[in-house]
Amino acid sequence: MGNLSRLLKESWTLVEEQQDKVAGYFYARMFLSHPELRDLFPIQMDVQRARLLGAIVTAVQTLEDPERFDDYLNGLGRDHRKFHVTPEHYDVVGRALLESLRAFAGEQWSLEYDQAWADAYAIIAKKMQAGADADTNPPYWHAEILTHERRSRDIAVLTCRPLSPLEFRAGQYVSVETRYQPRLWRAYSIANAPRQDNTLEFHVRALGAGWVSSALVRRSRPGDLIRVAAPMGSMTLDRRSTRDVVCVAGGTGLAPIKALVEELTRYNRTRWVHVFFGARDREDLYDLPELNRLAARYPWLSVVPACSDDAGFVGEHGNVSEVLARYGPWADHDFFVSGSSAMVKGTLRTLAELQVPSVRIKYDAFGE
């Protein structure tokens, strides 16, 4: 472990147990010294769910992961343009961060720790700003909702068209803001490959008391404008690979998988593609008829639906990762995994047990 990283981890233990208080103090400092910054943040903000401080701490703590770090931070800085963040804001946030740490760390806080956090923050802020400066895209696009279809109690499939073209790759996601929850942005995978008419499809599940997902499922309607930020993510197809493909989707985790399959329909002749689509019950297999239609049309595509909690379902029973393990062998395939964190973790564990090399697995987890 490098010296900087050791200092950061060591000093964080001094405040770790008081995280909520640190966060409360952090936002209070920031908004008291610069009230204009309050307007960048969501209207409802409770400290447990506010994202910025936790995100900074995570970024600082992962400083040592050189492989993903640059791309990730450049992307994050680019993405922060949607929040209207300017270079001056970085100084304000950096100062509030250090003041909050000092206020709660107690006597063991040292000049060395102070310097370590200041250095780490400066490195991160610089990379984020470089990403933002290099971006030639608009900070976000306005898009009009064209269709809105409820597919189950809490799932909707919607399509929208950005008012100006938005370039992306099949398998990527964008963050979305609705007029019902201003300044609250959440990630949603684009469920189609790029199309001539520029439309984007989203598959959204309203999560309990979740703000943005329930606005998209229950309130938004055709004609509404939403905002969509620049595409992110690397769960994309490698056209040079000749390996067969296995896609594992849980619930609306099907969205990016549908995009990959749509892309494959345009050029694939030689790769077998297996889609495992898992959900709790039949109703949540909201897009199965469409998948079956595709499988009937393309001989290289096979679809295995599975329900974890539906005794009457005719088909596979169990978690999708268990079902996946019943098929195979999977030693020589490219994998794409998408769904809730629990589902993705379970599937990665299964694949590790089956000794699939991790370089052949791409995944997106939908939650913390």
Ligand SMILES: Cc1cc2nc3c(=O)[nH]c(=O)nc-3n(C[C@H](O)[C@H](O)[C@H](O)COP(=O)(O)OP(=O)(O)OC[C@H]3O[C@@H](n4cnc5c(N)ncnc54)[C@H](O)[C@@H]3O)c2cc1C
């Ligand atoms: C890369 C990526 C791609 C994604 N793609 C998709 C996709 O294609 N489709 C999709 O449906 N989702 C997708 N997601 C998930 C999506 O971004 C959101 O996390 C999800 O829609 C929930 O957002 P929300 O604002 O509705 O819920 P939030 O308000 O963020 O709430 C999240 C959770 O906390 C609970 N909660 C809400 N309020 C409270 C409270 N006051 N106290 C405690 N708990 C509370 C909610 O019930 C919910 O379980 C993706 C996520 C990522 C990271």
Ligand code: HEM
């Ligand atoms: C080291 C610097 C920073 C890091 C690592 C960082 C990281 C993050 C991350 C990962 C998120 C969550 C992403 C998302 O929800 O889309 C976030 C959200 C946010 N960030 Fe930053 N950020 C930094 C600096 C800043 C600065 C300087 C500002 C300007 C005030 C800012 C404003 C915001 C806002 C408004 C949100 C949304 C908050 C919410 O929804 O609760 N960030 N940040």
